[in-house]
Amino acid sequence: MSKAQSCKKLHSLSVGDLAARAGVSVSTLHFYETKGLIASTRTGGNQRRFGRDVLRRVAVIRVAQRAGVPLAEIRQALDALPARRTPTAADWAKLSEGWKAQLEARIASLTHLKDQLDGCIGCGCLSLSDCPLRNPGDALAKEGPGARLLQG
């Protein structure tokens, strides 16, 4: 019988349980905890125990990440959840709405870039000063890989 099962599907999960159920590694959960994205209580033996809410929180975190939201921002959004009660479906939906808007912006940006690329393929104009893809003031310059955020 695993330690996981020893928790008897009650209200608390060990870090290993949570990792298995949430599909992330134990070290990732430790990391999230240090970043304040999730919280735990401790057993007498100093082991973490997570409430079932955390399962949903982690799910939400992963989805937001897929949508391109950085952890710091996810944390802010989660911090804004009403304390003192388990968040409701409506609470989560509210978060989703905001992230969906961001996601849509990202998609629009990339689509715009693709359209320009479509227009430029074949013309080989990338080095010409009037090529839209080279326009330094282009709003799209803010879009791109996550690493790009460092320049913002």
Place this chain on the structure above:
Amino acid sequence: MSKAQSCKKLHSLSVGDLAARAGVSVSTLHFYETKGLIASTRTGGNQRRFGRDVLRRVAVIRVAQRAGVPLAEIRQALDALPARRTPTAADWAKLSEGWKAQLEARIASLTHLKDQLDGCIGCGCLSLSDCPLRNPGDALAKEGPGARLLQG
């Protein structure tokens, strides 16, 4: 008269010139050079001089980055350009085609995620095991912010 102008718009550009014209910083160009993305010759005084081709190369690099292509991959694509002659418009177009496909894949992925998010908003189902957004095997799991590439 700046050193830039001292190059008299001939075939060589100083690193400062290139930076100004390409819209990137000098340190970024140094960095690209160490990564083998661009190359330079040196003057007697050990200063870099770049051919005009490099202007186009840098433009291509920035566009590819916006499309979400990591530098290492951009380097590979550039390495595949025919050596011994200045790349033609057709050469650049070929690169663009490949990156456009990647960009389209990214867009499709994010759009799929958005559609799922649309479906889930309001239902608050993110923690339910049958929620498509939580499906660990989801192909979308490979998509997301640039930082995510580290896990691939």
Place this chain on the structure above:
DNA sequence: CTAGAACCTCAACCTATATTGAGGTCAAAG
């Protein structure tokens, strides 16, 4: 009761993409 699995902390390391700074050289304008 004991072995081994799972847990703990803390620090170091990793990738990607640069930026910043220290200390020194070079070149051209005045």
Place this chain on the structure above:
DNA sequence: CTTTGACCTCAATATAGGTTGAGGTTCTAG
């Protein structure tokens, strides 16, 4: 000929998001 700005190298720092490992503790099945 001096001063100033652009250039050089190399190392350290930064961010985001984790992973890995050392060294030690706890828990639970047998």
